[in-house]
Amino acid sequence: MKKISWSKVKTIVKSWRLGDFVWQIAVVVIGVVITFMGSDLVTQNSEKKDIRATMSLIRDELKSNREKFEAIVVEFSEDEHLSAILTKHDMKYRTIPEDSLRQFALLLGHIRGFSYTRNALDILKNSMLMQKISDKELLLQLTEVYERLDGFKATMNGYYDMKDEIMTPFHLALTDEQSRCIYEGGYGSWDIYLADRQVRNFVKIAYRYFTPDYIVNMRRYLDEAIRALEEKYHLE
Helix, strand or coil: CCCCCHHHHHHHHHHCCHHHHHHHHHHHHHHHHHHHHHHHHHHHHHHHHHHHHHHHHHHHHHHHHHHHHHHHHHHHHHHHHHHHHHHHCCCCHHHCCHHHHHCCCCHHHCCCCCCCCCHHHHHHHCCHHHHHCCCHHHHHHHHHHHHHHHHHHHHHHHHHHHHHHHHHHHHHCCCHHHHHHHHHCCHHHHHHHHHCHHHHHHHCCCCCCCCCCHHHHHHHHHHHHHHHHHHHHCCC
16 A cells, blocks of 8 residues: 655645635635525425325315205205295195195104315324424314314214105105005005104204204315315415
């Protein structure tokens, strides 16, 4: 191995001026700083893209949940309409035009249910991205709208669970003649339906099951959350 010429090294070091030394150090430091800054910028841009993509998923999920909400509201409105007609006529169904009652002939046998998804929100909550979002009010708004969906699900399904519990045994106990009569939907079917005390009491429930502004407010909460995401993250 070739020996190091220490005399030559000393000569080189002696030939350095202080400015040269400082300049060499400065170049190294600046290079390190630029490297870290570049790395941070890449990381930040990547996080912003990930956050926007996740928020887009949540927006799409809320839109889907809103469609499911509207679908079950339409279904329930039929029960509500029947209940309102019978209740306003004090259950005296023969004072109601028979043709008006025929449209509800099979309604009491319709059992429905409401479900919604929260997978996109769970992805956000279970990721490190949650800590990177500075708009905490938006996060709170999203959490609350999903909680409201959960409350609506419990309330809506509570109605249909009750309907199933009452109407399924009722229909199973009918004779062939009674089933035929109910299928026709005239006054005779309501003679059978409302002769049963449980059915008679259940039919009254749908009318004013929700407070007048409940459904309207649910729509507003969903729409506001969707709009907030679209505006904040420029989603189309």
